[in-house]
Structures are given as structure tokens and as C-alpha cells.
Amino acid sequence: MNITVSQKNDVMIVAVQGRLDTIGSSELEDWSNKNFDPPKCDVIMDFSRLDYISSAGLRTILNLSKLMKKNSWKFSICSAQAHVKEVLEISGFDTFIPLYRSVDDYLA
């Protein structure tokens, strides 16, 4: 699990690379506890290099999404691979997390 952060137009872009399985999700959870206490801007998760997601990953994403909402920041996901996007849709996460095709799409 690799997490790379960059900033563009007041948005924090968090690129997650690897697998959001039970192990990867707890790594992301630890990372966000350190870095989003509290969150200070809008966040978009770049999932272009995320190969795998399970319900453990969904739990982490749901918690993150709730934390952002509580602090009145926008939380979005972009560039998810088709099978990852499908899991987000089956679980109904696309009803409360906007999914974008790319970071540029989000910024446009």
C-alpha cells in the first residue's frame, strides 16, 4: 500500500496504490487518523492504481467520507478501475461520494 499526496487548486489529491483489503485498509485508516485530524480542505482520492477493494476498504472509505462531511469538506473519488468502481456502485457508495473520471475532470 502506497499513499502519495499532492495539492492542486486547494484540493488535496490522495493517490492510493495497491490493495484496500483488510490489511491495506487499516494502513489507510492509520494514515488518515494522522493526517485528517481534522481535515483542512477538500479531498479527492485517486484510485487509478488501486487494484483491489473489499468490504474492509469500503468501511475505511465510509469513515473517511463521514469525517469529511462532518467537517464540511468535499470528498470525492476519481479514476477508479472498472472492477473497483463496480464495487463502489453495488454498495451504493456512488450515491454519496461523487465519482470522477480523472482529477482534471473534477477540477474542470
Add this chain to the structure above:
Amino acid sequence: MKTVEEFQIQNFSKGLDELRVNLGRIASSWSLSKKQLFEINLIVEEIYANYTEHVENNTIHPVEIKLCREKDKLVITITDQGPEFDPTKIPDPDVHLPIDQRKAGGLGLYLVKHYADTISYTRTDNTNILHIEKKLT
């Protein structure tokens, strides 16, 4: 022709790696697509995660995983000697609730039910046996 592959997950902390490596090996020998491998991995991880949540005091016995393929039909059999647990009895979560009312619990088995065609559970000789059928299309 019927092809069978079997392996065990023995080590609790490295279980997911064992699972990923074994399924990767089987997927390449069976020429499965990336999406098929993803769906099979997800199904087995979710069942395994449920098992590890339900065992007492980390007394983890090996979980046996058998994949049996006949043409485009795949049967995954997952066997463990943990406490009785029938995942088919777990109610589905409401995936249409707004974010404030959403809880993450139950999504794993919901995804398993989505990606599998049939799931059946039997308990014999203190053993949980789960049969999961999936068409490889």
C-alpha cells in the same frame, strides 16, 4: 474436463497474502481474466474475514479452500472448524440509505452474494462447509 485446485490458509497474520498468491497462481494456470480473479479473491477474502471475526480467542484453525472448475462453472468450497456460522442467514444491508445512516457492516457478504450465483451452507462434524457456485463468463 474437471480441474481441481486446493490450498489452505494457515497463518492468521499472513492469511491474505497466502490467499492472493495462491489465487494468482490458479488464475494464471486457468487463464482467468483480471476481473474473474478479482471477484474470486473478493468472495474468498470476505468469507475468510468473517471466519476470523467469529473465532474465539484467536484459536484459528486452517481454512481449506478448494476451487473446482468444469468448463465455465466454478465451485468454491471453503471449509473451517470454527464456531457454527451460516453466512447465508445474514440479512442484506440497505445500500440505499443516506450516508449518515450508513454502516459498513454486512457489506462483505452482500458483495459475495452479488458475485456468486449460489451459496449453500452445511454444518457437519463441527465443520462449516460453504459451497459457492460461480459462472466464469
